[in-house]
Amino acid sequence: MKPVLSRLAALLAFFAILESGRADVILANGGKPRVVIVRQDGATAPEQAAARELAEHLRQITGATFQIQDANWTNIPERAIIIGPGASAVKFFPEVDFAKLGAEEFVMRTKGGRLLLAGGRPRGTLYAVEHFLSEQCGVRWWTPWATNIPHCATLRVPDLNVRERPAFEYREPYCFQGFDPLWKSRNSANGEAHRIPAELGGCITYKGFCHTFYPLVPPEKHFATHPEWFSLLKGKRTHERGQLCLSNPELRDFTVGRVKEWLREAPDAEIISVTQNDWFGACECANCKAIDDAEGSPSGSMLAFVNYIAERIELEFPRVAVDTFAYQYTRKPPRTIKPRPNVIVRLCSIECNFREPLDHPSNTTFLADLKEWSKICRRLYIWDYVTDFKNYVNPHPNWFVLGPNARVFQKFGVAGVFEEGAYAGYGSEMGELRAWVLAQLLWNPQLDDRALINEFLNGYYGRAAAKPIQRYLELMHAASAGYNLRCFLGKTAPHLEFKTLGEAERLWQQAEKAVAHDPELLARVRLSHLPVRYALLAHWGALRRDCWEQNGAWPVALSRKSVADEFRDIAAGVPGKLWTQLRVLNEHGLSVEDFLKPFAVDPAEEKMTLPPKRLKNPAPPADLPRNELRGTVDLQDDVAALAKAGEWAEIRPDAGASDRRAVRMPGTHSEWAFRIGAKNIPASPTGKWKVYAVARVELSAEAKPDSAAFGAGVYDNAAKNYPTEKKFRVDEAGANYRSHLIGTFTPGPERDIFVSPLSNPGVKAVWVDRIFLVPAK
Incomplete structure (x- = not known):
């Protein structure tokens, strides 16, 4: 009986080993490497960077040092991580058609003891490694200065058969906290701003980026000799707060020449921007007006102009697309004119209510324009807005529309998304959260955005502080219900009223207390707390009156000066940590010092004690009969x-x-x-x-x-x-x-x-x- 049981046990163990080999690839065991990293012959610079990135992060996770081995495809170890497409990848994973992988598409596959991380060029393989580290190993690059790397001496990879590609070809979470090229690469952002170097896969490159009419046709050079190239406004040709005369044949040909000049100066450019100035002033001449009247929108003359340019450059620049705006007065699409295949239209949402998703009834007209543009434009991009440009540090409760909006864009076949946030410096309101969450959503809009937000709060601020901060987000979201939240906020808003700000201040105080023992987490929480203090200072007098009226408890010191002094101290930052420094408070460059100047001295009434409570049901006037x-x-x-x-x-x-x-x-x-x-x-x-x-x-x-x-x-x-x-x-x-x-x-x-x-x-x-x-x- 014993020999039978022994054979049965051995057989079960054998099958267990087979199953383990089929399901798991062991990368490290007890802090020692179990695989080598194989770099393909002929690997590109991004693929070589991918191998180094993987080796370094696996070392930090497991404590093991992983060897990077150049491929000899006839002798690939049985336990290996194969990086990039190449002969060894084809040999061991013949089922993958590498030639059909898109430029940013990748595969993650296991077979036997081997793991394949490979993708298209230029960025696919690098993305395969970054997504493997994120999705399979739990690495998170919250910000350029804050990374979460789990520690696990033994690391197993489950059976993998993954093929991914991004939802959008162009992905730009344009927030200052996300400008670092390495952070962008690790979080799969590929936008023009703060370009990613070629060794990290590069990015989609523009020549020009926005509002290029006058850079292309400088009025200081051409208005005196060619006033007819510029807008006719109220019967007069002008370049002041105007645009170009888009129907003028001579101007069209001149602009074609200028576009070609620009592109010859920038041989790597994939897109050239031919975009209106950042104001109104569309030309009212008879020819421009005739086009716009027939098309039902000034986008008619704009698109006719851009199509003309696109047609005349495509022979010399077949890889280049001409980009233009559907912005403010050109937002509504034309009736009959369609963008050429080599034209990109960037639809801008600047007029929208950003408290609600873009498919909310308050955004009906924008959604209608999005639907119509999506029917006629092969490459439709979006320029969206995710901050308050008047007040970068004002509480701006748009956090819970980021995911729904990304899904709206995907639904209508949008090809690229530019999310414009606070771009002038560190310290903007929840800028770190927006940058990271948006980067994930622009890769895959179907991710649970609420879960992403909670994950970021726990990972970046620590679990103890995350709880009150999550309640703060919910508080501000609820308080702003029914409010038209624009990207240029007015002086007042329901989420900036005393009751809400008082509770918000208490929640941030709880968050600070929760991480008081950890200097790094405390610095993050204190910087993110400043927007509530900013709102209290900016509206101090009105909020004090509201506190009196509501018989409330004032949440900070009674001395406005002392609150302002503390704001200044926190904004100055922690020595050696640039990210803790708040310098710029709005798009126009308002400095912290200029903001705080009016608060250098306490108002006289602040020296008083709190007034008595308001009386209910007061007596009638004594001087009436x-x-x-x-x-x-x-x-x-x-x-x-x-x-x-x-x-x-x-x-x-x-x-x-x-x-x-x-x-x-x-x-x-x-x-x-x-x-x-x-x-x-x-x-x-x-x-x-x-x-x-x-x-x-x-x-x-x-x-x-x-x-x-x-x-x-x-x-x-x-x-x-x-x-x-x-x-x-x-x-x-x-x-x-x-x-x-x-x-x-x-x-x-x-x-x-x-x-x-x-x-x-x-x-x-x-x-x-x-x-x-x-x-x-």
Whole structure:
């Protein structure tokens, strides 16, 4: 019985070995190499770099030193990693048709004890190695300065039969954090910006890149002699804020010559940009207008011009495509003109709502243009926008549309994607996350973008800090619901209101505390925390008022100066770590120092303690007859719309006001900065209201008693008249609150109540406690 069992055990072990050989390739065992890396005869520079990249990363993972062996295809070891296409790859993997692999396509295959990592040229093999390290070994290149390399002395590779190619031929996550060429190569980005050197596979190269009309046809050289080459605007030829006259035959031929000159200067260029200037000003001459009218869009004359150039350069430059924009006034596609096969159209999304995916109803017109361009353009590229160019460090909650948008582009057959982020320096709001996540999505849009975001947060900030940061992303996303998030943000937005920013600040404080023991992680968290501090500083006065109004807890120091000083210290960075330095705050180069200058001294009111809470249900005005107070309505300052809040009007604590709050308007203007809309004015039980402004004034020494202190009234927006209006003299107003009868009116859907100063130099400020309505008899 024992011999039978022994033979059975041996047989099972044999089959286990066979199965293991079929399923796994052991690369290292106990910190010792089990394979050699085979470099093909005739390997290109990127393929040689791929072999070195693999050997170095496997050494860091396993602790083993891997030999790189030049191929002798007659004697390839049984345990080997074969890098690149070549004779040995063909011999051991004959089922792979290497000739049909695209320039960036690759295969990962195992057979016996061998692993094949190979791809097309120039970048396919390098991508095979990078994706193997990422997908099979868990390596992550989060940023140029932050890499995650697992440590595993024994490394096995499962049975592999993978063939991949990118979803888009052109992939550019254009964020400063992603400009490093090696980082771009490792994350499969291949765009023009900060070019990848040839030894790392190079990139898709442009001659020119954008807004090239005037570089091609400089007006300083040609306008004086050829004004007809430039836009006709309002009956006059001009080069100021204009474009080119795209229908002019002589200009067309001149531009063809210039394009050829440029391409002869750049023999490696694959694309040449022939693109409109970065403003409007399309030519209005009869010939250009005739084309545009017939085509239903100025893209008609643009595409006719670009097609003309493309046709006349293709014989000399058959590998070059001519690139143009569908941007702003040219975004809508033409009715009948189609791009030639050697024309690329870059469709730009600058007008869109970036809080929502591009297939959201708020982006209907862009999606319609995308659909139509996709029907007529063989190589459609996208220029998308993923930051706030006015404020690089403003919270910009577009993180959760990056994946859906990439899938929209793929759905409509887009060939290339340029994602323009904050490009002027380190420290932009979540720039590291955007760069990495976008790089993964531009290779494969079907990846789970939420999972990618969570993976980045855990890997880059550490698991403990990732939890509150993830809650921060969700908080800002929820707070911005319904908001039209543009790439040039206005002064206010719902996610920048006090309640949200207060909670955001607390979450980032939690994140800092979670990694306080780790200087590297803490530096990453502190830099990424700055956008919330930036928003607090930028909107300090309004947020302090909102805090008072909401009886909230102020989340940072009461001293604005101390918060600004801490911002400056963090922005200065950690010595020796350039990536920790924040220098530029917007596209126009606003420096940290210039931003912080207004905060060098605390405002006087910041030295005060927090004011008392707002009173609810305050008593009616004491100066009104008691017998008139039945059925009254109290319209407090918090229901008023304030024009230019913080400048023309602002809510301030005031112990003398009925609810301890009032609107203060400086006497230097005469705007209706305090206004209560009709929707807040109920019907009167008697049909009409007597309307009182409960107000007081601050006077200067030169105040004249008979001069007008402030005005108030009711304005009918439909009829464009005043049902009642009155100006109140200085001697009627006074330093204490009084009920000033404005008049009597019938409420209506278009009738608002307003109060305004009157630009009286003797009046420092007008304070409005409330509007009080008494039924008129």
